[in-house]
Amino acid sequence: xxxxxxxxxxxxxxxxxxxxxxxxxxxxxxxxxxxxxxxxxxxxxxxxxxxxxxxxxxxxxxxxxxxxxxxxxxxxxxxxxxxxxxxxxxxxxxxxxxxxxxxxxxxxxxxxxxxxxxxxxxxxxxxxxxxxxxxxxxxxxxxxxxxxxxxxxxxxxxxxxxxxxxxxxxxxxxxxxxxxxxxxxxxxxxxxxxxxxxxxxxxxxxxxxxxxxxxxxxxxxxxxxxxxxxxxxxxxxxxxxxxxxxxxxxxxxxxxxxxxxxxxx
Amino acid sequence: xxxxxxxxxxxxxxxxxxxxxxxxxxxxxxxxxxxxxxxxxxxxxxxxxxxxxxxxxxxxxxxxxxxxxxxxxxxxxxxxxxxxxxxxxxxxxxxxxxxxxxxxxxxxxxxxxxxxxxxxxxxxxxxxxxxxxxxxxxxxxxxxxxxxxxxxxxxxxxxxxxxxxxxxxxxxxxxxxxxxxxxxxxxxxxxxxxxxxxxxxxxxxxxxxxxxxxxxxxxxxxxxxxxxxxxxxxxxxxxxxxxxxxxxxxxxxxxxxxxxxxxxxxxx
Numbered sequence: 001x002x003x004x005x006x007x008x009x010x011x012x013x014x015x016x017x018x019x020x021x022x023x024x025x026x027x028x029x030x031x032x033x034x035x036x037x038x039x040x041x042x043x044x045x046x047x048x049x050x051x052x053x054x055x056x057x058x059x060x061x062x063x064x065x066x067x068x069x070x071x072x073x074x075x076x077x078x079x080x081x082x083x084x085x086x087x088x089x090x091x092x093x094x095x096x097x098x099x100x101x102x103x104x105x106x107x108x109x110x111x112x113x114x115x116x117x118x119x120x121x122x123x124x125x126x127x128x129x130x131x132x133x134x135x136x137x138x139x140x141x142x143x144x145x146x147x148x149x150x151x152x153x154x155x156x157x158x159x160x161x162x163x164x165x166x167x168x169x170x171x172x173x174x175x176x177x178x179x180x181x182x183x184x185x186x187x188x189x190x191x192x193x194x195x196x197x198x199x200x201x202x203x204x205x206x207x208x209x210x211x212x213x214x215x216x217x218x219x220x221x222x223x224x225x226x227x228x229x230x231x232x233x234x235x236x237x238x239x240x241x242x243x244x245x246x247x248x249x250x251x252x253x254x255x256x257x258x259x260x261x262x263x264x265x
Numbered sequence: 266x267x268x269x270x271x272x273x274x275x276x277x278x279x280x281x282x283x284x285x286x287x288x289x290x291x292x293x294x295x296x297x298x299x300x301x302x303x304x305x306x307x308x309x310x311x312x313x314x315x316x317x318x319x320x321x322x323x324x325x326x327x328x329x330x331x332x333x334x335x336x337x338x339x340x341x342x343x344x345x346x347x348x349x350x351x352x353x354x355x356x357x358x359x360x361x362x363x364x365x366x367x368x369x370x371x372x373x374x375x376x377x378x379x380x381x382x383x384x385x386x387x388x389x390x391x392x393x394x395x396x397x398x399x400x401x402x403x404x405x406x407x408x409x410x411x412x413x414x415x416x417x418x419x420x421x422x423x424x425x426x427x428x429x430x431x432x433x434x435x436x437x438x439x440x441x442x443x444x445x446x447x448x449x450x451x452x453x454x455x456x457x458x459x460x461x462x463x464x465x466x467x468x469x470x471x472x473x474x475x476x477x478x479x480x481x482x483x484x485x486x487x488x489x490x491x492x493x494x495x496x497x498x499x500x501x502x503x504x505x506x507x508x509x510x511x512x513x514x515x516x517x518x519x520x521x522x523x524x525x526x527x528x529x530x531x532x533x
Contacts, residue, residue, distance in 0.1 A: 099294035101287035106294065179421055187422075191489045198492065212473045215330075216480040219337065223484045226341055230348030230487070258326060261468070 004065045005077045009094060012046055016054055016065055026054060064117070072096070075113035108259075115256030119210040122253020123203055125246055126217045130199035137192025141185065148185040152178060195224065211257035218250040329464040332374070333481075336460060339370045340485055348487075364448050371456045382459045382512075390511030399514040402501050406522060413494055422490055438531070446527055450520035457482045457499065458506040458515055475503045498522070 006014045015027040026033045026042055033044045040056040052069045067074045074095070084093050091102035095110050158164070160175030172180065199217060206213035225243060228235045275282055276290035276297070289296055347363035375382045384390070436444070457478050465474035479499025483492045502515040 094291070097291040099289050099291055101284055101289055101291045104289035104294055104296060183421060187490070194489055194492070209473060212469055212477045215477055216484075219481055219484050222338075222341060223487060224489075226345045226348070227487050227489075229345055230352060233349050233352070254330070258330065258468070261326065 002065070004067075006067045006074050007077055007080070007095065008046070008067075008069055008074055009096060011048075014052070014054075014067060016067075069096075072109055073111035073114060075110060075116070079113045079116035112259050115259035118252040118256025119206065119214070119260065122214045122217075122250050122256070123206045123210070125249045125253070126199050126203040126206065126214070129217070129221065129246070130196045130203060133192045133199060134196040137189045137196070140192070141189040144185045144188060148181055151181050155181070195220070211254065211261060214250060214253045214257055218247070218254065221246065221250065326468045329467045333461050333464045336370070336374050336456060337481055337485070340367055340456065343367055343370070344485070344487060361444060364444055364452075368448060368452050371452045371460070374460045375455050378460055378463070381463050382455060385459060385506075385510070385512040387511075388513070390509065391513040395505075395509040395511055395514045398505055398508050399518060402505050402514070403518050403521065406498065406501050406518065407525075410494055410497060413497075417490075417494075441527055442524055446520055446523035450516050450523060453482065454502065454506075454512045454515045454519055458502055459512055462503060462506060471507065475500065475507065479503055 002016075002018045004016045008014065011029075013029050017025045017027070024037060024042070026035070026044065028044070028046065035042055035044050042054045044052055046052050046069065050070050052067065055066050055068070057064045057066060065076075067076070080095060084095060085091065086093050086100035086103060086105050086107065088105040089100060089103040091100055093100055093107065098107055098109060099105065100107060155174055155178055158174035160173060160178075162174045164172050164174060164177060167177075198220065202213045202217045202220075206217075225235075276293060276295055278295040279290060279293040281290055281292035283290060283297060287297055343363050343366045347359040350357060351359045461481060462474055462478045465477050468474070469477060479496050479502075482499035482502075483495035486492075486495050498519075502519060505515045505518065506512060
């Protein structure tokens with residue numbers, strides 16, 4: 001069942017409910033609103049006569065349920081802080097205020113809080129990336145154990161200082177090559193765990209400062225894809241749809257976080 | 266208007282109902298004449314962190330981020346192309362071409378923002394105070410980060426050897442210094458502490474801009490193992506830029522760090 005609530009002002013409370021195998025229902029101040037859905041839109045009037053409309057729209061990975069009053073997009077209660085205050089003078093404001101009644105600060109439209117939806121999506125994506133990095137690191141570590149052990153057995157016959165044939169234009173001693181091989185196995189685990197920790201820290205930081213956190217997470221994700229592509233160019237096309245979706249969610253999160261920024265930063 | 270006159274119930278401009286004791290209309294922002302003659306400042310509000318700058322409109326914040334995205338994206342793209350070319354042909358001289366292309370990209374961006382970048386490069390900005398800040402930063406970087414890198418090497422972390430390039434391409438010492446010490450110092454400072462930091466500061470404020478440019482600097486080196494150390498370096502170079510208002514101290518420190526590491530590699 002999906003339920004979405006909007007508090008347009010202290011006298012107007014709208015609820016949308018959709019249970020499985022039942023019709024969509026809209027309630028205004030606890031009373032059901034009669035009307036017809038047309039092309040996923042439901043138009044009705046508020047108690048004071050203002051026109052309102054609920055619309056179902058598809059987004060990147062889910063469906064958005066949007067309310068408009070007088071043509072203005074109204075964010076639902078999940079995205080609106082309980083204590084709304086002017087960012088400049090801290091006076092109490094209401095959701096529909098576009099200017100602070102005390103200091104005149106430009107607040108923007110109520111839709112500015114919709115950005116929080118994209119921010120939450122991006123934060124979830126960052127947490128998911130953290131889990132994926134950790135999983136990949138652990139799995140790859142165990143996969144690489146056998147070939148690493150085989151390579152080390154082949155090198156066992158050489159002393160550490162013995163110089164080997166150049167590999168890709170680089171000359172190694174046996175000792176250096178052993179270290180390199182061991183590092184390639186352990187490094188996969190270390191690097192992925194490090195990336196996982198960084199992503200977890202960024203996901204935590206995005207609760208307070210979403211814009212810088214999502215910017216850095218996007219930059220790291222892009223670099224990881226580029227590094228994989230350099231090591232093995234075939235990975236450019238592997239999972240390209242998933243990569244595009246992740247980038248789209250992160251970029252949307254950046255736009256959402258940008259819309260939440262005030263002039264005071 | 267005398268003190269007996271009540272405040273209006275509706276905005277004269279848009280007709281919206283006004284709340285009691287409102288000084289501005291909450292719908293259109295029009296100032297409401299008060300019964301008493303007190304003046305309310307309707308000028309741009311000074312941000313609480315005290316950094317007073319021009320009020321950044323939402324459009325210019327988006328534009329600033331777009332500039333950062335383009336610069337970062339182009340530098341990442343050249344790394345991708347050169348990295349793939351290098352993996353196909355290890356003997357190719359791609360490091361030189363990558364440095365050249367990056368330099369051209371960064372100079373183009375710097376030229377576009379020359380009114381902001383130019384003053385940061387004036388020799389007069391490298392004054393006594395800047396030199397003092399440089400000395401402090403150099404002490405921190407060489408001692409603290411030097412210790413960290415030494416520890417990482419002892420733990421067996423493999424680092425890319427600059428001297429391997431000497432072997433592959435028969436570079437002289439001066440070519441190595443120019444390509445791996447001087448060029449990165451100059452162009453990376455212009456890119457990260459110049460163009461990117463100025464744009465990020467506009468959007469995020471000084472502290473967060475400082476953190477994000479350091480993060481971008483560290484990740485663009487493409488090696489997750491050195492993300493933390495290069496993040497710290499980015500913070501130090503960024504601190505120098507903020508405290509001195511100049512890119513020159515950061516360039517000097519960056520060059521010194523790269524050159525010392527190159528020479529240590531050669532003579533170990």
